[in-house]
Amino acid sequence: MNQKIIKVAVAGASGRMGREVVKMVLGDPELELVAAVARTVPNTDAGRLVGMDACGVNVTNDLELALVESKPDVLVDFTTPQSAVVNTRLAIRHRVRPIMGTTGFTPEDIAELDKQCKAEGIGGLIAPNFSIGAILMMKFAAQASKYFPHLEIIEYHGDQKLDAPSGTAVKTAELIAEVREELRQGNPNEHETIEGSRGGLYQGFRIHSVRLPGVFAQQEVIFGAFGQTLKIRHDSYDRAGYMPGVNTAVKKVMGYTGMIYGFEHLID
Amino acid sequence: MNQKIIKVAVAGASGRMGREVVKMVLGDPELELVAAVARTVPNTDAGRLVGMDACGVNVTNDLELALVESKPDVLVDFTTPQSAVVNTRLAIRHRVRPIMGTTGFTPEDIAELDKQCKAEGIGGLIAPNFSIGAILMMKFAAQASKYFPHLEIIEYHGDQKLDAPSGTAVKTAELIAEVREELRQGNPNEHETIEGSRGGLYQGFRIHSVRLPGVFAQQEVIFGAFGQTLKIRHDSYDRAGYMPGVNTAVKKVMGYTGMIYGFEHLID
């Protein structure tokens, strides 16, 4: 097959995920890095930034300019929830397919961005998680919640993570809430002697966020019923473990139109 | 709906599972206990045996006689692997639908018993596990093995269990082997300094059987890939937790023909 090389811009290129994306793009002959954007390290070669040979692409700090000048096919954005919506709009306006690895989108945002993608005739992806293991965990959890409506989610991340619960936990909770019977779990008269100990309440079930050094990203969904417990757990140890998923997303986004929310819709 | 009451015989009625079955049958107005068979406690009222009021059915110790005299619709059999095949044939010959909660059947046995069921126009079920949670664990494990071919199974049971691995572990392994790509895991040069430490080898993956007091029945299937681990775990704490499954089986076996192997085929 005579496959066209896909031109990729990376936003958040100096962040921990961004660096892995730069490495992944530079390492795949079917992809070409055409721009790397980061606030803090202008005028560094993007290859050097990630400990590889110079690649001839300098890091810049103006996303719009970078998109206009380098004309990428795809933007991979691992910036912040604060800039997520703005960056996505910008990419679509320049007909660059956005792959957004950030949280911070409301359902209204997603609906609006889907319309914009369709208007421009391009695809897009918003994905809190690019891990196939995490996707299976979410799918299995949603399936199990049909039989076991009593459940809680516990997620574990590094102790410097700012937001709780994690994007993956919220996404899991949403997928469960779509299929689980409505139920407010627990004793209606339960009370906390230490505020917050029962966790965050979402659609009648609880989410707990653990933050500890040494943990990368883990999540367990626990289902309880008379005489039995079912647990589905995913442990991520390494950022690089997400890159096969991002790579798949970059290639698949070329083949459809509209904004997809959730990497799980791109597999199987 | 004018539902006919289902007449049930229980074999192994004095065992720990058998007692739970007797209780379950006596507690469901849609079911009627017509016989209870056990080697060791003849002439005891079956209700009294399980700590309930007398029910008018005495425990006997001759299964064939009990089937002939009480003409049950269904036999629920929690005896031993040694008597499993014989009892199943006996039930079918008397046109009693067998629900066998034991292990000890070869694929040839199952094929033969299926033919016999069909010849008599009745249904039957062989199920090492009646737990909906265990069934989901097995289903999810088989699904995950398509994406994560590297896996091991660890199962935990009480320290007096005689056979290893458990029927559930073997059943899980079979379901996985049906869909997983062929793969001999581990380093080809690995060696054991303590024999058996790498567990039992089944189709290229390993099964480990833990036996400890205080444990009822637990199983974990662990999938490993670069940078991530996926775990699916089911913990059973109580024999009574299986009874909703046995109850469902008794009712569903009335509605089909042939021998089914695995309770999972009775739930969607």
Place this chain on the structure above:
Amino acid sequence: MNQKIIKVAVAGASGRMGREVVKMVLGDPELELVAAVARTVPNTDAGRLVGMDACGVNVTNDLELALVESKPDVLVDFTTPQSAVVNTRLAIRHRVRPIMGTTGFTPEDIAELDKQCKAEGIGGLIAPNFSIGAILMMKFAAQASKYFPHLEIIEYHGDQKLDAPSGTAVKTAELIAEVREELRQGNPNEHETIEGSRGGLYQGFRIHSVRLPGVFAQQEVIFGAFGQTLKIRHDSYDRAGYMPGVNTAVKKVMGYTGMIYGFEHLID
């Protein structure tokens, strides 16, 4: 050794723990049940109440009267946090050694009750947990916290439990706080998008309370450090598993003076 039989009164005798205590006392020839108190089932024989033979002790509903008339050596009380302090004072006033299996005591309460015990020259015990496994978990957790000051506690109980966190979790947290260096874990700028998801804050670390049907009592203390995680977990499956501990406490409380808080001080 010519050991005197110890006379025991049980308060909360009709509760789930209370029934186990009644059974345990009736089953130990070194102990004698002299009174059983419960609000709801007066005039039942205490043996019958727990499914054993009649023992000649009727359940009554007035604790003080029971103590006066039966002159027990020890009161084992599994009532409620609301009556905990009142019942303890009452027992001490009548020179009956209180073994309190409830929560609901402030440090001031304990100090006061200790004085009263000493004034009367008797021993007493307040213990949220009588399980040797749980005690070891707490001891190990406190030891580990000297080396790993970053930790979180997750405890799991049945979904009808009223208070969170559990008494065991609070006790564990107290033991840890005594020896752990002061530290406010997590990112100072972290924020919850679902309130409570980060759990309850105690002395700079977090406690999470999971409530699910099918769970009896479980707790895990997780320590995180760069590149490693240490976990100490205790799972209780059965109320009866506490009785060896209660039995030990009844015998040991005869041999010391003053109120002890925590069963761990009675072992080793």
Place this chain on the structure above:
Amino acid sequence: MNQKIIKVAVAGASGRMGREVVKMVLGDPELELVAAVARTVPNTDAGRLVGMDACGVNVTNDLELALVESKPDVLVDFTTPQSAVVNTRLAIRHRVRPIMGTTGFTPEDIAELDKQCKAEGIGGLIAPNFSIGAILMMKFAAQASKYFPHLEIIEYHGDQKLDAPSGTAVKTAELIAEVREELRQGNPNEHETIEGSRGGLYQGFRIHSVRLPGVFAQQEVIFGAFGQTLKIRHDSYDRAGYMPGVNTAVKKVMGYTGMIYGFEHLID
């Protein structure tokens, strides 16, 4: 407290462990790097070598000269078994406390080095394992086995590891066997339908070795008793996770006299 800064020399500074030690020393204001020795990278600044800012200490390749000139309090040595004994003697002769992270010492070597340390009035440490978490796991497991003699060990490593069980599992088993009552666990009539499924037998208990990609080094010791399970688990994700242990050793070695074998003796 006016604590004196401890002067540290590192031997094997360019190896994987040595680099981590250099980083650790440079990052702790209570320690001062005074020498870094490595065969292969002379005249490189030690800070630069490990990807940090220049620290003003050049790597040299003559250990004795380095000790003489920089007068360190402590030598941390992650070289090879071949140079282990020679380097240790050299350090002691210059009254530098040796912390040896290598194997290759016979019991006779250790006895001799202990005498030399005492003659010079200094401390020393030979330690094959500096993971505080692993040490605590082993200690806690041995302690728990006094109360819970029924146990099994499950250890997890990468799928290319050659030997099973791991050295840590064997060491744990030895420590347990020293204090646990003699007991052959399990049913004497148990039988394996898949050979090896019950794991490796050591002193009456079982060891299971799991090998999966994505796993670095994990171990769980599980204790079972009526109604309860106690689990102690350690997960290692990264070589750098050993550095807190090395840091502790550097500080503690200043406070005792004689050669200690085994890091576990430095933590209470």
